[in-house]
Amino acid sequence: MTAAMRFAKSHEWIRPEADGTATVGISAYAVEALTDLVFMQLPKVGSRVEAGQSFGEIESVKAVSDLYAPVSGEVVAVNATLPERLETLGKDPYGEGWIVRIRPDDPAAVDTLLDRAAYDALVASTPH
């Protein structure tokens, strides 16, 4: 499945599912860069998210970061237990660490995002 996974430059991933929805999370690189996550604020099921706009926030010991929606759509599910076990994000960012599931307005919008190779190249060129 991960072959179809796409990435936003702001380090979120999105994976189209068979039912027409798409699962969203944040990349292993993002989790690593934030370190020591302490809090996460999730959107409500049924709310709308807009591509490039914040749909939630995540706090580490040092920093608050926005979570940006890779595509526009409606939130159909949230990983409600994730804020209580944020360590899951570090252990399995692309599986158990999923954050929300949305129904994209335009399923093709996902294809405009970075593929794995392009995202890896972006991370490699990011200052450390």
Next chain:
Amino acid sequence: MPEGTAPITGQAHTVSPEPLRTPLFNWHQRHGGRIVDFAGWSMPVQYGSIVDEHLAVRRAAGLFDVSHMGRLTVSGPDAAAWLESLMTRRVAGMPRGRVRYTLIASEDTAGGAVRILDDALVAHAPVVPADAPVAGDAAPVLGLVVNASNRERVLAWLRSRLPARGVELVDRTFATAMLAVQGPAAAGIVSGLTGPDAARVAALANYSSTTATLAGVPAVVSRTGYTGEDGYEVVVAAPQATAVCDALLAAGAAKGILPCGLGARDTLRLEAGMPLYGHELLEDSDPFAIGLGLAIDLDGRRFPGSERFRAAAAHTGGPVRVGIAFAGRRAAREGSAVVVSGSECGRVTSGSFIPTLGRAVAMAMIERRYAAPGTAVEVIVRDSSQPGEVVPLPFYRRPKPTAVS
């Protein structure tokens, strides 16, 4: 060495365990520089013998790292008028490339207390910062070079007088390096590395500056120095400093260039009779008594300290700066008492054995009635009394410049 770093604490003798390093710190070590803490910086006091380095500057050339000195720029539409309002000399009308010596004084607005913060060179720089619009004279940039020991307080004073807009004050000390190439061979060595800019660099007038490509590196080149010899001071980006030093040393090898430390810099400026802040020039000095009247332009001007200096200009009678030449080689040091006919009449401000003259000399502030050349004095050096006489300054004056080879 003279000058101490202004302590951050209220205690007088705070030792700085981690002095700042110039971009040439490793270069100094590679060339055998003996590193000392000077004004909060790790600087080479000498590489070999101070006498050899001193004589190299008088006879051939010396290469100094003076990156510890503060390099500031003032830019923006109101830059010249603003800086003019704070300097003891006019700096607003200078043509591009002109360099001028000035004092910087602060004046406490409440009590009116005046403190001379530093002496400095102000240049109407022939450079335009990358982030300013390049529009000829529309974006004038003035550069200041201040003493390392005074950089912080000069910055703090200038910042406190910044207008809300129209002036940008930048401290470029850490991002750039400054080298001095001094000596009769300096012009040939420096201009020889400037390719198509060579003629312009060789013909540069004293107290003027230009941009040039030096050893392939963009540089600001000024015909200035602090040794009493012909020479240049160049500013380059910090990462390029090592390569430029290597190129200068290689280019001057056949002519006898030596890397020189702060030791030779001090003996050279003393021999040339140049005042040094913290020694001859102090916060409460009378500039006219030190011979720095030329650095004060009172004509129709008001600036911090102007009224104090106006009063000082009208008043004569206090101690004046003189040169003292000793019969022997033993050097008087700062603070040594100067005695005439058994009574103390002043204090030594700088003193050293001077290689070119082969004897010890000193500068001192002494009572005016004893200041006439030829007056016999004694200077108390520790427990002994060293005989000497008052002599005109400078102790050394360079021969008339010869044609540039």
Next chain:
Amino acid sequence: MTSITPRAADAIIRCWIDDPAPGDVNMAADEWLAGFAVGTGLPVVRFSCWSAATLSLGAFQESAAVPAGLAELPLVRRPSGGGAILHGTDLTCTVAVPRVHAWGGEAQRLYDEVHRALVAVLGAAGVEAALHPGPDGPQDVAAEPDAYLCFDRRARGDMVMPDGGGNWAKVLGSAQRRHRAAVVQHGSLLWTKNPAGGAFAHRGLAELAAAQGRRLDREMVRDRWLAAITQASGLSLALQQGCTWDMDGSGIAAIATRFRDPAWIHRR
């Protein structure tokens, strides 16, 4: 987004040093910095103080949970995380860095660069201070990871000083808001104990240094800290008067209304 590729000698860190201001203005000015950093592609710094004792909450803290002894104080909410900070006797150092800059990457990097610069300045003045190693390091007896107040917490990189009683007291903590194009880091350097803080107040840098026999001048520490940050960046330093003199022209006034909005202050 475009970034300016800096030429080493001409690239500058801009620094504004502001007069004391109320909380909403300080918050707004710091957000304004982020835009400036993005526009220039370079870090910017702002030092400020607070015109009145004020409690700033972390982005997610519950305003209803403010301890009773501090509940009467003016309240602002930071966009950055972490615990609540009692302002008024502190020096606030805000650094905004574009994400494309080397300091805009991993969060700890900027935290350490800024804090390490102050440790070096204090070390040079003969004052002992250190970066806290984090949860594995020595803990103050009072330190609790979930404490409401920032200065009762300890995070890796917090600047701590010996308190004379065998513990390490926190005097500098920072928290970041990581925007898409810029990171804004709020740092609070506690200078002296805040009389408005009652039992919640801690001793500051000046008092802990005095206990080590060193008297520190606040402006001198600020200026040297700034110089050390500049040196670590390898850039030149541009000094500005404060940025809050022209709040309307700069847009800071408009941003400040958002920080005065009760919906933001009491969003949790």
